[in-house]
Every structure is written in structure tokens, then in C-alpha cells.
Amino acid sequence: MIRAAVSACILCVAAPAMAAPGGAMWTISQGRWTCELPGDATTPPTPQPENNFNIVPDSSYLVNGVRGTYLLLGNKLTMTSGPFAGRRFDKVGLSLIRLGPDGKRLSLRCVRAGAMRDDYSADAGAAAE
Structure with missing residues (x-):
């Protein structure tokens, strides 16, 4: 009996760690991200600069110089702190x-617009200047 219990404990310790619920943890490409509402064949996309942000090191983002953090599990990104805390995105x-x-996709989409300045203090609106 004791031998079986010891064997079971050894197996538990030796078992590989399971992935986090929601998928593997990833990061998003650093740089400026601009957001827009899509257009169609006759109308260009409509910029939404109030939604722009910068991705910086350490799973963080900046909005107008204020830092927050994000978590990307699988293809679901959640802004976990900072000015956009609670916002969620689907990475497509x-x-x-x-x-x-409700978890359903909205019209707003954000795309990486380029590298950020090295000082990481640039705000998301700098892309529009």
C-alpha cells in the first residue's frame, strides 16, 4: 500500500505541467498599433485614434504614456491592467x-503600424502626427 502511494506521488511530480486554460501564452509584436473601423469597396477604413496603443516589452502596452499589461492566451488577448483594462481581442x-x-467580434480592428521610438514614452496618438 505504501509502495503504491509512493509510486503515485513520484508519477505526479514527474508529470509535465499542463498548458494554461485558454491555450499557450504568447506575446504581441512590439510597436505602434493603430485601430480602425473597416471600410468597403467604396469607402476607406475610418481611423479610431482613441483606441490606438503601443506594445512595449514585458507584455505591456502604453496609451498616452500610461502603462498597462496584457495577456495573450492562444488567440485571445486581454488587457489586464492600465487604461484599457478589461478590453479583449481576437488575434486573427x-x-x-x-x-x-458577450465575446462576439465587434467591427474595430487594430493592426501593427510600425516600430516605436526607443524611449517607450511615445503615446499612441504619435502615429497620427
């Missing part, structure tokens, strides 16, 4: 599609 290819409170 190289874009982020905003999710509503």
Missing part, C-alpha cells in the same frame, strides 16, 4: 479584432 492573422462583453 496579424490583426486584433475587438471583442464585445
Whole structure:
């Protein structure tokens, strides 16, 4: 009996750690991210600069110089602290599609617009200048 219990404990310790619920943890490409509402064949996309942000090191983002953190599990990105805390996105290819409170996709999409300045103090609105 004791031998079986010891064997079971050894197996538990030796077992590989399971992935976090929601998928593997990832990061998003650093740089400026600009957001827009999509257009169609006759109308260009409509910029939404109040939703722009910068991705910086350490799973963090900046909005107007204020830092927050994000978590990307599988293809679901959640801004966990900072000015956009609670916002969720679906990563689709190289874009982020905003999710509503019900988890359904909204029209807003964000794409990486380029590298950020080295000082990491640039605000998301700098891309529009």
C-alpha cells in the first residue's frame, strides 16, 4: 500500500505541467498599433485614434504614456491592467479584432503600424502626427 502511494506521488511530480486554460501564452509584436473601423469597396477604413496603443516589452502596452499589461492566451488577448483594462481581442492573422462583453467580434480592428521610438514614452496618438 505504501509502495503504491509512493509510486503515485513520484508519477505526479514527474508529470509535465499542463498548458494554461485558454491555450499557450504568447506575446504581441512590439510597436505602434493603430485601430480602425473597416471600410468597403467604396469607402476607406475610418481611423479610431482613441483606441490606438503601443506594445512595449514585458507584455505591456502604453496609451498616452500610461502603462498597462496584457495577456495573450492562444488567440485571445486581454488587457489586464492600465487604461484599457478589461478590453479583449481576437488575434486573427496579424490583426486584433475587438471583442464585445458577450465575446462576439465587434467591427474595430487594430493592426501593427510600425516600430516605436526607443524611449517607450511615445503615446499612441504619435502615429497620427
